[in-house]
Every structure is written in structure tokens, then in C-alpha cells.
Amino acid sequence: MKQVLVLSGKGGTGKTTLSSSMIKLSGAKAYADCDVDAPNLHLALEETLEPKNSDFYGLPVAQIHSEKCVSCDLCRQKCRFDAINVKDVYSVDKYACEGCAVCQLVCPADAIEMIPRITGHLQLYQNDHVFSTAELCMGSGNSGLLVTEVKKGIKDWKEKATLAIIDGSPGIGCPVIASISGVDLVLLVTEPTLSGFSDMERIVETSRGFPAKIAVCINKYDLHLGNTEKIEKYCMENDISFLGRIPFDSDAVSLLNSGKTLVDKKGPARDAIEEILTGVLGLINLKEDEI
Known part of the structure; x- marks a missing residue:
């Protein structure tokens, strides 16, 4: 099972939006939400199954x-x-x-x-797919350990699923480091702002401490074309795979509020995500008909 981890150096760049979109497009049978401080992937994927709940002891x-x-x-x-x-x-x-x-x-x-x-609560959804997620209790630590437990939830499906997509945490702290461990590809989502570029550099340096491949895509690239070009140039100079640009979509908020993803509507954003997914599968040597 190939594991793709979606990260961002800061919150609000569209990490979960891209993760949920790629899960729907690819038909991945295994996925996880490792943003244990504020998990929200389940909102975008409209899970109807009853999860298996368990407590996490820190x-x-x-x-x-x-x-x-x-x-x-x-x-x-x-x-x-x-x-x-x-x-x-x-x-x-x-x-x-x-x-x-x-x-x-x-x-x-x-x-x-x-x-x-008890410092957290784990939820595991299993039927024709597996979805592992958790939420840290207020004021609790050990988020890295809880992330590790979340990832264990999808490991039992390594014989059933060829692709696992993991929605990670923002930043570069313990939960991010725990998320990166053992994955095949880290896909970084950034935005064309000065803070987005700076935070992307930090997460690139963090990811380079692991054997996983690194790739970058830009969300809402058309908000500042100058910064978009700056990010692409950085990727080229640092031998980082650049997988694509996602344009701003004015319908994104209404789609997300209704529990849908960007790929539930035809348009430039969906086309861009399809291109990014193709690039992801190429980097991990996986064909669409193998998922």
C-alpha cells in the first residue's frame, strides 16, 4: 500500500480540501485524518457508517x-x-x-x-473502505503518539488497498513528524503569499529528514501570479516535483459547507486536481486501474 501524505506549512491553505478531492477522484479505499487537534476530513466525505470508538491514553x-x-x-x-x-x-x-x-x-x-x-478519542470507519481519525482532548499533549495510533488504523488494510491518502496537520510540530514517518510521498499544498511561501520552505526542510519523496502544488495560484512563479522557481532550483496550480473557485465555500468537495463540480479546479492526482500516482509508481 502506497501512502500519500498531504501537508501544509500553515493552516487554511486548502490541505483538507485537496485531500478529500483526491480521495473522491481516486476511489482510494484507505484514508486517514491526522490533524488530531482539529479533524474535519469526515465533514467533507459524508461518512454514514457508525465508527468503532476507542479511548487513547497518553x-x-x-x-x-x-x-x-x-x-x-x-x-x-x-x-x-x-x-x-x-x-x-x-x-x-x-x-x-x-x-x-x-x-x-x-x-x-x-x-x-x-x-x-484519557487524552484523545479514536474513530475507525470500516466497510468497503477504511477511514481512521481521532481528536485530542482539550489541553492534552501527546498529539504525535495519537497520530501514530491513527495511522495504525489503516495498516490492517495494506493487503486490501493499494493507495492510502492521509490528511496531515499544519505546521512542523510533533503530529506532522509522526505523520511523515513511513509514507511514500509528501504532497505540500501552499498558497501564493509570503507567509505561504515561508511556511512551505519550513515543511520542505522538515520533510527532507525522511526518505519520502516531496512534491508541491499551489492552491488559489491566481491570487498572486508573481508569488506563484517564485514558488515554482524554488521547486525547480531545489529539485522538488511541482505538480500543478489550482485556481481560485468562488463556489468552494458553498461546496464545502454542503459537505462536498471541489471535484463534485466540473470546472478548472477539478481539472487541476485531476492533473495533480495523475502526477501523484506517477511519483509513487501506481496506475489508476491499480487503485
């Missing part, structure tokens, strides 16, 4: 048993995250606790216990 959280506590104050003094509250009794702020267990280590009364903590 680092544990400290809990102080007040009946054992001797108020020595060592836990508060040693906590680097200011997670220990002192009022009538000692307690732990679960949103500030990072699960390092230093408080448990220094407690002379054995009054502190590290307990499992």
Missing part, C-alpha cells in the same frame, strides 16, 4: 490521596509545571500536570499515585 496524571498526605510541600516545590495546588488540601491540576511523576518520587508518605489519563 501520559498518566498525578493524584494526591489527602488521607495520606503529610503536607511536607515537597511535591509543590519539585513540580516544574506548577501543577500542585494548595488550599485546604494538596491537589493536582490535571491540565497542568505533564505526568513526569517527580512528585510521586519525592513524596515521603507514598500519598501520590499516577493514574491513567
